[in-house]
Amino acid sequence: MAFTYMLQCGDGSYYVGSARSLEARLGQHVLGLGGAYTAKRQPVTLVWFQEFDRIDDAWAREKQLQGWSRAKRLALIEGRFGDLPALSRPKRAE
Numbered sequence: 509m510a511f512t513y514m515l516q517c518g519d520g521s522y523y524v525g526s527a528r529s530l531e532a533r534l535g536q537h538v539l540g541l542g543g544a545y546t547a548k549r550q551p552v553t554l555v556w557f558q559e560f561d562r563i564d565d566a567w568a569r570e571k572q573l574q575g576w577s578r579a580k581r582l583a584l585i586e587g588r589f590g591d592l593p594a595l596s597r598p599k600r601a602e
Contacts (some may be wrong), residue, residue, distance in 0.1 A: 510566035513557040517549035524573045526566040556585045
C-alpha cells in the first residue's frame with residue numbers, strides 16, 4: 509500500500525506528501541521529524557488521504573496536488589468534487 513496525504517499545519521497552510529505507511533509518516537510529522545516545512549508549522553493534522561497500490565502512483569498524485577491552488581485543495585478536503593473543474597480554469601484578465 510501507498511498513500512498521498514494532506515496535512516493542515518498550525519499556520520493554516522496545507523502540506524502534501526506521499527508515503528508507504530501513512531501511520532508511520534504521520535507520526536514523524538507530529539513529532540516534528542517529518543520534514544522542515546511541517547517541523548516549523550506545528551501542530552499538524554491529517555485532513556485528507558488517498559490509498560494506492562503503488563508508491564509511484566501516490567507520488568504522481570502528490571505532485572499533482574502540489575500544483576493545485578489552496579481553494580482547489582480545500583474543495584478536495586471538503587469533498588466538493590463538483591467544484592474541482594471550475595477551480596481548474598485559469599482566471600480571466602479583466
